[in-house]
Amino acid sequence: MRKRLLILVMLGLATLVFVVALPVGTLSAFGRCNSDDDEWWSPNCRLLNLRLLAPVPTPVPIPITATDGILPFTYGYVVTGPVAVYANPADPGRGAPPLKTINRGYVWVRLEGKVVQNDQLWYLTDTGGYLPASVVAIYKPSSFHGIMPSAQPVVPFAWVLQRVQTSPEPGAQPDANSVQFKRYDLVNIFEQREVNGKVWYRVGNNHWLIQTTLAIVEPKPRPPEVGPGDKWIEIGLFEQTLAAYEGDRMVYATLVSSGLPQWSTVKGIYRIHTKIAWGPMVGREGQPDFYSLEGVPWSMYFFQDYALHGAYWHDGFGWQHSHGCVNLAPADAKWLYDWTTPVTLATRGSKLATKAEPGTWVWVHD
Numbered sequence: 471m472r473k474r475l476l477i478l479v480m481l482g483l484a485t486l487v488f489v490v491a492l493p494v495g496t497l498s499a500f501g502r503c504n505s506d507d508d509e510w511w512s513p514n515c516r517l518l519n520l521r522l523l524a525p526v527p528t529p530v531p532i533p534i535t536a537t538d539g540i541l542p543f544t545y546g547y548v549v550t551g552p553v554a555v556y557a558n559p560a561d562p563g564r565g566a567p568p569l570k571t572i573n574r575g576y577v578w579v580r581l582e583g584k585v586v587q588n589d590q591l592w593y594l595t596d597t598g599g600y601l602p603a604s605v606v607a608i609y610k611p612s613s614f615h616g617i618m619p620s621a622q623p624v625v626p627f628a629w630v631l632q633r634v635q636t637s638p639e640p641g642a643q644p645d646a647n648s649v650q651f652k653r654y655d656l657v658n659i660f661e662q663r664e665v666n667g668k669v670w671y672r673v674g675n676n677h678w679l680i681q682t683t684l685a686i687v688e689p690k691p692r693p694p695e696v697g698p699g700d701k702w703i704e705i706g707l708f709e710q711t712l713a714a715y716e717g718d719r720m721v722y723a724t725l726v727s728s729g730l731p732q733w734s735t736v737k738g739i740y741r742i743h744t745k746i747a748w749g750p751m752v753g754r755e756g757q758p759d760f761y762s763l764e765g766v767p768w769s770m771y772f773f774q775d776y777a778l779h780g781a782y783w784h785d786g787f788g789w790q791h792s793h794g795c796v797n798l799a800p801a802d803a804k805w806l807y808d809w810t811t812p813v814t815l816a817t818r819g820s821k822l823a824t825k826a827e828p829g830t831w832v833w834v835h836d
Contacts, residue, residue: 549606553605559585559600578783591604617656625660629684698718731790736776767782778798778803780800811827813827
């Protein structure tokens with residue numbers, strides 16, 4: 471009897487030691503990690519405060535009007551991070567957890583509305599959460615747009631990339647007769663000459679500009695793959711320009727921003743395979759160059775995840791800027807989206823190219 475009792479005591483002690491030795495998270499499988507009635511624990515024994523919060527009215531945000539005539543939405547840059555996003559702007563003050571956290575990076579949000587809570591302005595984002603206006607800088611997208619030539623250009627033409635004065639001859643300094651051009655002005659190219667290893671272009675009688683100040687469009691012949699009646703897009707990576715053709719006739723031309731050297735845009739000839747009117751773009755998660763862009767407009771994917779698309783977040787067209795895609799000013803992106811195949815509405819939805827309706831050709835070259 472004493473031996474049996476001793477065995478039971480020893481078994482009891484072993485069970486107690488086993489329970490005490492269990493990882494704390496294992497205890498949570500039994501429901502609690504301590505004795506307080508109002509405190510429960512998650513499976514890893516992190517405290518979950520389940521005290522019932524007093525209900526608060528859902529705010530009715532004031533719609534934010536668009537800052538651009540082309541894009542129907544307003545966008546903002548998240549200037550710091552990480553930033554908590556809440557279901558209700560009253561949640562931080564009452565201890566409610568955030569919906570999510572926006573990590574530090576190149577982060578842009580699409581703004582749907584605004585509301586004031588405790589004298590603080592909050593923005594409602596496209597994804598449904600609120601974040602304080604103090605961490606958001608509203609940005610007006612570029613108003614730049616390309617041209618529709620009335621006839622096939624007989625000489626090359628170019629956009630001026632920066633404020634500059636003409637020189638009376640190649641390699642010379644500007645003089646009293648110089649003409650000043652500003653960014654995005656258009657000029658015709660009548661002559662080309664190289665001086666001391668640098669290329670100069672004549673844009674008028676006794677008016678020359680150096681190559682680095684211009685982005686030139688020169689009519690190109692159709693690639694062999696493109697039929698005489700086909701639509702096709704030519705993208706010149708060196709010049710950072712785009713021209714759209716119907717057969718041999720140029721119908722549109724503009725500036726682009728392709729991939730930076732470390733994320734160069736793929737070269738070759740492709741067809742648009744997918745079009746998406748609006749959608750997020752997220753990349754490089756966990757990296758210093760993490761980016762998250764809400765509501766990217768008028769995307770036309772032509773190879774894997776490489777796309778032509780509108781860019782509301784910069785006005786650097788004519789210079790490399792992207793992680794590999796071809797950035798367009800919003801007005802240009804909309805024009806191309808409406809013009810290219812497969813045909814779809816620019817206001818919503820997406821569409822895949824098919825055999826019956828193949829995508830527009832895209833030729834990318836140096």
